[in-house]
Amino acid sequence: MNKSPIIALDFHSAEEAFRFLKPFDQSVNVKVGMQLYYKEGPEIVARLKEKGYGIFLDLKLHDIPNTVKSAMEVLAGFGVDLVNVHAAGGIRMMEAALEGLDKGTKAGLQRPSLIGVTQLTSTDERQVREEQLIGASLDQSVLHYAKLTQQAGLDGVVCSVLEASAISQTCGPDFFKVTPGIRLSDGAKNDQIRIARPEEARLSGSTHIVVGRAITAAQNPYAAYELITSQWEGLK
Ligand code: C5P
Numbered sequence: 400m401n402k403s404p405i406i407a408l409d410f411h412s413a414e415e416a417f418r419f420l421k422p423f424d425q426s427v428n429v430k431v432g433m434q435l436y437y438k439e440g441p442e443i444v445a446r447l448k449e450k451g452y453g454i455f456l457d458l459k460l461h462d463i464p465n466t467v468k469s470a471m472e473v474l475a476g477f478g479v480d481l482v483n484v485h486a487a488g489g490i491r492m493m494e495a496a497l498e499g500l501d502k503g504t505k506a507g508l509q510r511p512s513l514i515g516v517t518q519l520t521s522t523d524e525r526q527v528r529e530e531q532l533i534g535a536s537l538d539q540s541v542l543h544y545a546k547l548t549q550q551a552g553l554d555g556v557v558c559s560v561l562e563a564s565a566i567s568q569t570c571g572p573d574f575f576k577v578t579p580g581i582r583l584s585d586g587a588k589n590d591q592i593r594i595a596r597p598e599e600a601r602l603s604g605s606t607h608i609v610v611g612r613a614i615t616a617a618q619n620p621y622a623a624y625e626l627i628t629s630q631w632e633g634l635k
Contacts, residue, residue, distance in 0.1 A: 400453040400480040400512070400607075404597070404627055405430045407457075407579070407611030413439045413446065422621040425451035428480075430609055432457045444477045454479040455577075455609070459516050461485035464495035471496045471513075475503030479511050481577075483557060486515035486544035493551035512575065514555045515548035517541040517562070520580035520593045538562060545570055560595035560603050567604035579609040583627065587612070597630035 405428040410416040416435060420427075429452045435443055436458060447454055456479045460467050467484060474482050484496045497513055504510040518527065518541050527537045535543070541562045546569060548556050555575020558566060563576040580594040588594055589612055600608045610627055617623035 405609045428453035430455040455481040461488045464492045468495040468499035471499030472503035475500045481512045483514045490551045512554040516557045517544040520559045559593035560600045563603040563605045577607040578605040581610045
């Protein structure tokens with residue numbers, strides 16, 4: 400998967416997603432999340448793959464190790480580039496996910512990269528303390544999950560831009576820091592809490608950015624994509 404922004408295809412149907420993608424060429428990366436996948440099934444992935452897009456299949460698996468392993472074996476067979484699990488599932492579950500991916504990857508092909516979700520970018524300090532009953536700060540929890548993820552052999556994490564530089568220092572610059580919650584300066588926060596601009600993502604050590612509504616809900620999505628790409632690449 401190249402380093403261009405990953406567009407979150409959070410649409411109701413394949414038809415809507417493909418209509419949205421019309422102005423974009425095949426070099427873009429797309430993210431298929433639960434909404435589109437549960438509606439359209441593996442066929443949406445096969446159709447996107449046929450067109451040549453880089454694909455992040457964002458299904459955030461979190462179950463017992465054996466179930467995650469079997470599920471990952473299936474996902475590897477789709478030939479996607481990037482998949483993920485919740486790091487909260489534990490080291491054994493993450494190792495099992497890798498085993499499943501290795502098993503399901505067709506001969507001669509590269510296994511999909513695997514990243515762990517640390518804390519969702521919609522999570523705040525209060526939730527960590529009062530709902531998850533974690534006796535550590537949000538930052539400490541994210542860093543802890545990042546270390547476990549690396550220990551389990553994963554390629555990186557999903558995290559907020561605000562945590563990317565601390566994770567870089569601990570886990571190294573090449574460890575994937577895939578960061579959602581990206582907004583242009585005048586953009587709405589929506590339900591995200593830990594948000595940042597594309598250039599902040601670059602300067603903080605993000606390796607990939609995931610952008611949904613800042614592109615999909617823009618008046619001119621292609622222009623928004625170009626602007627975000629140039630800010631991400633440091634050209635503007
Ligand atoms: O529209 P927006 O840019 O906020 O979309 C962000 C996308 O990234 C959504 O598809 C969301 O599910 C996903 N995501 C996230 N936070 C994570 C992992 C994935 O926002 N920690």
